[in-house]
Amino acid sequence: MVIAGLTGGIATGKSTVARFFKAAGAAVIDADQIAHDVVRRGLPAWQGIVAAFSRDVLREDGEIDREKLGRIIFNDAARKSALNRIVHPFVFEEMEKQMREIEATAPETVVIQDIPLLFESGMHRKLPRIIVVYVPEALQFSRLMKRNHLSAAEARARIRSQIPIEEKRNLADILIDNSGTLEQTRERSLEVYAMLKRSVSRP
Known part of the structure; x- marks a missing residue:
């Protein structure tokens, strides 16, 4: 591989x-798509974001309002780092999982x-x-x-x-x-x- x-x-x-x-x-492992997926309503990363940023960053359907969250962190390095600390471990975990699956099924x-x-x-x-x-x-x-x-x-x-x-x-x-x-x-x-x-x- x-x-x-x-x-x-x-x-x-x-x-x-x-x-x-x-x-x-x-095989393309899309980190941005994974980052979208791991913050879906009710998942651990979603819970972490709500705890850190309050329910103000949610849309009416309960999903993360990415535009609103983006505006909050854009010029605030500390809050951007806080968001990354919440989301990145889940993204990296899923990327590693996909890598293992590819290695096991299609090593070439x-x-x-x-x-x-x-x-x-x-x-x-x-x-x-x-x-x-x-x-x-x-x-x-x-x-x-x-x-x-x-x-x-x-x-x-x-x-x-x-x-x-x-x-x-x-x-x-x-x-x-x-x-x-x-x-x-x-x-x-x-x-x-x-x-x-x-x-x-x-x-």
């Missing part, structure tokens, strides 16, 4: 690359751990290779404004809440440049997948 972490910056196209990997045959698989905040969470230290999806910051900025309908100030604040994409680029073992056409990104993604697949059979 070959394992790689996949990350990028907001609006750099990481999810697009993850889809290309999955279509090629990789290329496994991609899709983790948006890979460097910010420190998870990169546990992975043998890191793939970074990159675009120059100016393009990241314009794509984010367009995609999320944000003002320049809002987009800038979102980007600055993460490690700069240029720094992530320098930390990458494998780089996928997503500043060209979609087809170019697909071709590069398939090239990387083929390289990883070849290494599965190596001792």
Whole structure:
């Protein structure tokens, strides 16, 4: 089994690359989706969030209002850390469970751990290779404004809440440049997948 972490910056196209990997045959473990799943109503992480942030962060149906919670923690490092301490252990536990299942049933698989905040969470230290999806910051900025309908100030604040994409680029073992056409990104993604697949059979 070959394992790689996949990350990028907001609006750099990481999810697009993850889809290309999955279509090629990789098993993609989606940390963001797991983070959504583990905070569903009544689960232990949900209970921890309600205890720490009160029922004010719930929607009418009792699920976590992610937008409201996001606004609370966005400019508050202490509360963001508190949320991460609640949620991350459950996310990591589920990721490990999925890894064990893949290893037991399909050991020749290329496994991609899709983790948006890979460097910010420190998870990169546990992975043998890191793939970074990159675009120059100016393009990241314009794509984010367009995609999320944000003002320049809002987009800038979102980007600055993460490690700069240029720094992530320098930390990458494998780089996928997503500043060209979609087809170019697909071709590069398939090239990387083929390289990883070849290494599965190596001792």
